[in-house]
Amino acid sequence: MSTSQRRSATESGRVALDQAEAVIVDQYTRLVRLAYLTLPHTLSRHQRVLVAHSLVQRALPGFRIGRATPRVPAQRGRPDPAVASVRARVVRSALAHDRRPRGWPGLLPPPRTLRPTLPVVWGLRLFPRAGGGEEIALGQVLSEVPAPARAAFVLLQLEGLSRSEVVELLTAADVPEPEHALRTACDVEAAAGGAIAGEATQTLLRSREFDACSVQTRPTDLLRRRRRYQLAWVTAGIVALAGAVLLTGIWATPPAEPSRTAGIRPAISPAQLLRTPGDTWADTSRVDFTAWPARGARTGDDELINRALATWTDPPRGTRVGVAKATTAEPPPRTTQLLYAGAVGREAVVLFHDGRRVVRYGEPLSSRGAAAASLDISRSDEADVTTAAALVLSREAGKIRYLTAPWIAEAQTRDLLTPNSPGRPLDVSDEGVTDAVGQPPGKGACDSLPVMQLRSSSKIVEKHAFLVTDLGDLTPTHLSYTPLPGTGAPPRQPREATSSTALRSWARTACQLPEMRGGGVRSVNQWDFAEQDLPEQGGRAVWSCTRASTWRGPGDVLVQFRTSTASATAPAKVVGQARSTAACSRFGQHIVASTPWTAGSGRHYLLAAGSREVTDIEVTGEVEETERGRTLAVKAPKDPGVSVRARLTDGETLDEVGSRPAR
Incomplete structure (x- = not known):
């Protein structure tokens, strides 16, 4: 008799009805938690609670009471067939929510499994009780992976299944590539930055944040x-x-359409909003959005603010809603803070901060041919002096107006592609509203790349100048620079990108910034990790790692190579790239990279370089070479197939970062 999990998961569907019911009653909370965590995060928390309960209650197999056999204990070391059957049916139903037709109601299963669904709740909203920051971080990481990977992660961590058992169960649940889902699930802990692992992960998964059986209610x-x-x-x-x-035979006139937010009751009222006193920022140890005072000429306009809160609570049809990557669109909590309310251009704008997100609401000032209202939400957790230095107030005709932080004493604009040109003063109103600033270009042509250079006030300890630029979110992205080793800078210590050396480095790599637009990027650091003399007196080359760190934690890196013979603004060559990696950060402090290079004579070489802890570099494949030191240059075919590795001072080996882009 086959003892594979595939057979157990499949044949376990032929269990007696009373056996399956006993499993559901006995393990109801665990099964509901499994369904809740597997369901797509496009559903609201209320919908996920109801759907999770519905899927578990519909997990009973077909009636087979007449052929039921007496239940016997499962063999030692093998799963109970009834448990395996019910678990597989729950996972299959939860995964089916990602395969429903477009527009199909969220509380109904796909058409092929359509049957009455319970429970149904009228007049109440159900929410699992809120957890802490670690639970929220884990939930955000899980929301970014496919549903089969979420199911595999929960089965591994919460249900305690082995990898082979998970693959067999996913196969029984009709997952097309169960091994790929398992590999993705194994990468979840790494994507969370190592903050969750082992027993800690299991504790988080059992927390009230993901317990759909212990919920709190509030009325609709x-x-x-x-x-x-x-x-x-x-x-x-x-x-x-x-x-x-x-x-x-008489025709009636239809009734007038109600106003845009008529009937929408905001989660909180304008009177409940937090308003920080104007001088708090100069006398606090927490210099971030919590220190921003409420500014603008319409901070007392309760009707405008109430419309903004109502739209945030439940956006009416026609509202243009933009939610940044890995950001939730939940209604405003009671900790919401008012940052701004006023007229900007042709719009009335309201800005909020709730501790984790910044929210912008805009509505046209004139009703004549006016566009719809807009709502934009971006992450802002753990913001600091630089990442909480400004917020986007308006984007219009390729221009941006910002609201600067109260600690910003001076603002300038400059073009990253002209490093030798001085910054130009930027006018800022008494409320902190800037004049219009050029918007960075989209993907494609890169003739200029405008940035803001801000300087913080002497009233706070962190008095310094820094650069920020727009990458599509409400918070502009902070740009920094890490100089070459041997310049006297501490190892891997980023600094502000305002020096002439930093500006010259950024001028060669700035045109890669538009590629990062819309990725929820918090900061970008340019790290010049190595320099090298080129063969045949071909000048010098500098190797850089450009890391875009996101608000959610993981980051993407580009390894770039630039030579001294090119112009001061010629784009550097991208020789490697990696996504969702710790490379080139404080948690990934070492790097080695390589690239083909052609000398003026037409001879082809393979070049490689590593960061300061690299002691030797080894090349294998079409080229075989080992060289002591942090750089390597060896004759090679035009585009050799090679593998490059480095050895560090502590004896550890290091693989080449990422992969080379297609040429």
């Missing part, structure tokens, strides 16, 4: 429900009247 919008009942009665009356009119 009472005023909206009342208006809907009234509207239903009015509609019924209109229908009756229309019928009477049709009988007499």
Whole structure:
């Protein structure tokens, strides 16, 4: 008899109904938690709670009571067939939510499994109780991976299944590539930055953040429900009247459309918003968005602020909503802080901060031919002096207006592609609103790359100048620079990118910034990790690692190679890249990279270089070479197939970062 998990998972579907019911009752909380964590995060938390309960309650197999056999204990070391059957049915149903037709109702299963769904809750919203920062971080990481990988992660960490058992269960749940889902699940802990692992991960998964059986409730919008009942009665009356009119041949005029946010009750009122006193920023140890005072001419306009909060709570149809990557769109919590309310250009703008996110609401000042209202949400957790230095107020006709932090004493603009040109003064109003600033170009042509150079006030200890630029979110991205080894700088210590050396380095690599647009990038550091004399007196080359760190933790890197013979603004050559990696950060302090290079004579070489802890470099493949030191240059075919590794001072080996882009 086969003892594979595949057979257990498949044949376990033929268990007696009473056995399956006993499993569901006995392990109801675990099964609901499994479904809740597997369901797509595009559903609201309320929907995920109800759907999770519905899927578990529909996990009973077909009625086979007449053929049921007496239940016997499972063999030692083998899973209970009834448990395996119910678990597989729950996972299969939860994964099916990612395969439903577009527009299919969220609380209904796919058409092929359509049947009555319970429970149904009217008049209440259900939410698992909020966890801490680690639970939120884990939930955000899980939201970014496919549903099969989420299921595999939970089965490994929470259910304690082995890898082979997970693969077999996913196969039984109709997952097309279960091994790939398992590999992705194994990468989740690394993607979370190493903060969650082992027993800590299991503890987080068992926390109340993911417990869909221990929920808190709050009513739905009472005023909206009342208006809907009234509207239903009015509609019924209109229908009756229309019928009477049709009988007499008279046409009725349809009722007027309600206002955009009529009937929407915000999660909190304007009076409940936090408002920081104006002088707090100069006398606090926490210099971030919490130190921003409420500014703008309309901070007392409760009607405008109430519309903004109502739109954030439940965006009406037609609202343009933009949510940054790995950012939630949950309604405003009671810790929401008002940052700004005023007129900017042709819009009335309101800015909020809730401790984890910044939110921008905009509505047209004129109703004539006006566009729809807009709502933008970006992450801002753990912001600091530089990443909380400004917020986007408006984008219009290729220009941006910012609201600067109260600790910004001076603002300039400059072009990263002209490193020798001085910064130009930027006017800032008493409220902190800047004049229009050029917006960086999109992907493609790169003739200029405008940035802001801000200087913080002497009233705070961190008095210094720094660069920020727009990469599509509400918070501009902080640009920094790490100089070459041997310049007297501490190892791997980023500094502000305002020196002439930093600006010259950024001028060669700045055109890669538009490629990072829309990725939820918090900061970008340019690290010149090695320099090298080129063969045949070909000048000098500098190797750089450009790391874009995101608000959610992981970052992407580009390894770039530039030579002294090219112009001061010629784009550097990208020779390697990696995504969702710790490379080139404080947690990935070593790097080695390589590239083909052609001398002026036409001879081809393979070049390689490593960071300061590299002691020798080894090349294998079409070229075989080992060289002591941090750089290597060897004759080679035009585009050799090689593997490059380095050895560090502590004896560890280091693989080449990422992969070379296609040429």
